[in-house]
Amino acid sequence: MSRRWKAERRRDPYRRMARRRGYRSRAAFKLKEMDKRFGLFKGARVVLDLGAAPGGWLQVASEAVGKRGLVIGVDLKPIRPLGLENVRTVVGDVDEEATMEEVKRLLPGPVDVLLSDLSPQISGAWDLDQFRQIELARAALRFAERFLSPDGWVVLKLFQGVDFQDFLRELRERLGFVKVFKPKASRKGSSEVYIVGRYLRRGKEAGDES
Numbered sequence: 001m002s003r004r005w006k007a008e009r010r011r012d013p014y015r016r017m018a019r020r021r022g023y024r025s026r027a028a029f030k031l032k033e034m035d036k037r038f039g040l041f042k043g044a045r046v047v048l049d050l051g052a053a054p055g056g057w058l059q060v061a062s063e064a065v066g067k068r069g070l071v072i073g074v075d076l077k078p079i080r081p082l083g084l085e086n087v088r089t090v091v092g093d094v095d096e097e098a099t100m101e102e103v104k105r106l107l108p109g110p111v112d113v114l115l116s117d118l119s120p121q122i123s124g125a126w127d128l129d130q131f132r133q134i135e136l137a138r139a140a141l142r143f144a145e146r147f148l149s150p151d152g153w154v155v156l157k158l159f160q161g162v163d164f165q166d167f168l169r170e171l172r173e174r175l176g177f178v179k180v181f182k183p184k185a186s187r188k189g190s191s192e193v194y195i196v197g198r199y200l201r202r203g204k205e206a207g208d209e210s
Contacts, residue, residue: 025056
């Protein structure tokens, strides 16, 4: 890590605010901003968070759904316990059927909000990293196809780049509502944006003629 990067990290107001408020990551404020803008958690009881480590989004979702709700977090690595009664975590790969089956076992019903902050290991080869990010978004959509309620919300992290517009067109064919949103809490210079969508079209609704 460079000295400049470390200095910027120390000065980061969202990082300081996360520490003061007890959130695991500064990313908590990205989700709070999206909820304020779109009302993601209004009436929500079941939330599925993919790529949930270290747990900042789980904390925000837990607060939003309350004691009667349930938040399930999935990540490749174990998430240190949050001490929240309405949060369950799964260690698993989103591309593996076993992970989907474990999520199914924990769900009490349809998912109201599906969050994906999944990210690939950054290689530095930008076209490859963006391709991998899109593939992770596709994996999240497979969970949505299986578990999301008809009017449920989907939040997908993407990187802007050469394939972004093509994938965005694909999403607009599959979702009745699609917005591209860049939270103020995203780091300056970051290419990340979030797709906020609703009303997932399934099967032939989405143009599947099989």
